Amino acid sequence: MVRLDNITLRYRPNATPALNGVDCHLAAGSFSWLMGPSGAGKSSFLKLLHLAVRPSAGQLHVMGRAIHTARRQELPGLRRRIGVVFQDFRLLPHLDVLENVALPLRIAGRGERQLLADATEMLRWVGLGERLKARPEELSGGEQQRVALARAVVARPALLLADEPTSNLDEAQSRRVVALLQQMHRLGSTVVVATHNQWLAEENPAAMLRLEAGRLVEHG
Amino acid sequence: MAERTPRTRGRDPLGLKRAMADRLLPGLVAAMALLAALALAGANAAATMASRWEGGAAAAMMVQLPRSIAVAPAASRLAALPGVAEAIPLDHDRLAALLRPWLGDASGLPLPGMIELRLTSLGPASLALPAAIEATIPGAQVEAHGVWVARLSALARSLQALAWLVLALVAGVAAAMVAVATRAGIAARRATILILHDMGATDGTIARRFAGRIAWLAGLGAVLGAAAAAPLLWLLGGLAAPLLGDTLTMPWAALAALPPAAAAIAWATAHAAVRLWLRSLP
Ligand SMILES: Nc1ncnc2c1ncn2[C@@H]1O[C@H](COP(=O)(O)OP(=O)(O)OP(=O)(O)O)[C@@H](O)[C@H]1O
Numbered sequence A: 001m002v003r004l005d006n007i008t009l010r011y012r013p014n015a016t017p018a019l020n021g022v023d024c025h026l027a028a029g030s031f032s033w034l035m036g037p038s039g040a041g042k043s044s045f046l047k048l049l050h051l052a053v054r055p056s057a058g059q060l061h062v063m064g065r066a067i068h069t070a071r072r073q074e075l076p077g078l079r080r081r082i083g084v085v086f087q088d089f090r091l092l093p094h095l096d097v098l099e100n101v102a103l104p105l106r107i108a109g110r111g112e113r114q115l116l117a118d119a120t121e122m123l124r125w126v127g128l129g130e131r132l133k134a135r136p137e138e139l140s141g142g143e144q145q146r147v148a149l150a151r152a153v154v155a156r157p158a159l160l161l162a163d164e165p166t167s168n169l170d171e172a173q174s175r176r177v178v179a180l181l182q183q184m185h186r187l188g189s190t191v192v193v194a195t196h197n198q199w200l201a202e203e204n205p206a207a208m209l210r211l212e213a214g215r216l217v218e219h220g
Numbered sequence B: 001m002a003e004r005t006p007r008t009r010g011r012d013p014l015g016l017k018r019a020m021a022d023r024l025l026p027g028l029v030a031a032m033a034l035l036a037a038l039a040l041a042g043a044n045a046a047a048t049m050a051s052r053w054e055g056g057a058a059a060a061m062m063v064q065l066p067r068s069i070a071v072a073p074a075a076s077r078l079a080a081l082p083g084v085a086e087a088i089p090l091d092h093d094r095l096a097a098l099l100r101p102w103l104g105d106a107s108g109l110p111l112p113g114m115i116e117l118r119l120t121s122l123g124p125a126s127l128a129l130p131a132a133i134e135a136t137i138p139g140a141q142v143e144a145h146g147v148w149v150a151r152l153s154a155l156a157r158s159l160q161a162l163a164w165l166v167l168a169l170v171a172g173v174a175a176a177m178v179a180v181a182t183r184a185g186i187a188a189r190r191a192t193i194l195i196l197h198d199m200g201a202t203d204g205t206i207a208r209r210f211a212g213r214i215a216w217l218a219g220l221g222a223v224l225g226a227a228a229a230a231p232l233l234w235l236l237g238g239l240a241a242p243l244l245g246d247t248l249t250m251p252w253a254a255l256a257a258l259p260p261a262a263a264a265i266a267w268a269t270a271h272a273a274v275r276l277w278l279r280s281l282p
């Protein structure tokens, strides 16, 4: 599903690399925790995986495609098969919750009727069936995070990436979000979850990727 | 929960509408369209004037001979003057026809001998000609109205060229303005575009949405500008008609073409600007 070979990522030509010589392989249908101190490169790692940045050096394969050599026009089609829960949610402020969740389906060109039904169902799934018409700013941080999760999974992505999806949630809600991610995993998605939340990872044993200062120090 | 059928967001599911300077752009384009309409009308009127006056310019000068001088020999002497292409004696009937508006039926009157001169050029040499004619045929009266008309005609042609230049400038400024408005729109919706891009929207989809929106706004502005110009042109046309005869036709077709032209300029500019920016993303 995903393979990194000696990947280095620099945001600027001579800056310290955010990722440095990372080798790793994520099998299709796997579930992995991504951990490490703040600034270790977790978000950068996920950005590479959802094709928001290209590696500065090394070889990156995502869903069988060589990203380091792919032409620009090949990337949008791949991105549509990847769902992302961003660390800062990145909901569109001027669209209501339902439209935010419907967005990936619109980009994929789904029919209007099916798309709204799917988005509504997904919002019920994350417990926000009552807030379809709310604007993101009218929601709490935790509610926004669940909207972001609904948006990430609505198009049934083959690869699901979540960047700190429980940072704004209490214990009960964190458990519920992880349960939702595991449900997507059972439905066939390859899942990577970056988190600081040690107990959550311990409660739900899975493959562990640990980054420190841009290097992958644990993989298994 | 109150069951409400989720309504779709019409033609703007990506919410790009609110990204634009929704009132500024149509206002600016309306002003540009008004200027373009005036330039068009100016070019049109100048062309009409020029062609009308060119007809009159052929008879560049009229020489009225004293009664003592015979017409035919005077004509050949005038034809020999520098700057004169041709000297044509006017026969009695033609002269009577020319004078009819002023004198009524004057066929019985004794009319002076008249010679029509056609000039080789309307340049400075023609200015010296009246004096040369006086010297050749003492007592001859020179009427240089034709020269004046010819100069007006040349002026009208220059005005016409100027009007086209203004039109080209207006189109250029309008395109630049749309580009600036688009850039502002992109800046205001940078985050939105980045999200759409990260979710797998193609450059073409994003650019088309922006361009469609901008084109609509510009087209709307041009309709307003053209609508404001129409009564103005009609009024000016009414004022100019007596001067130009009934040959003056207003450029209504060109006026009607302004909104689609503005929309097309806007679409192309916006599309190019958005694509250019998107190309800097991975
Ligand atoms: N867009 C960017 N431009 C320049 N530098 C960046 C950018 N994004 C991240 N960095 C740098 O890359 C390094 C890794 O950042 P990253 O966001 O991947 O860390 P992280 O592990 O996600 O941290 P956190 O746990 O705080 O979210 C940091 O030093 C950061 O300053």
Ligand SMILES: [Mg+2]
Pocket: A042, A043, A044, A087, A163
């Ligand atoms: Mg991070």
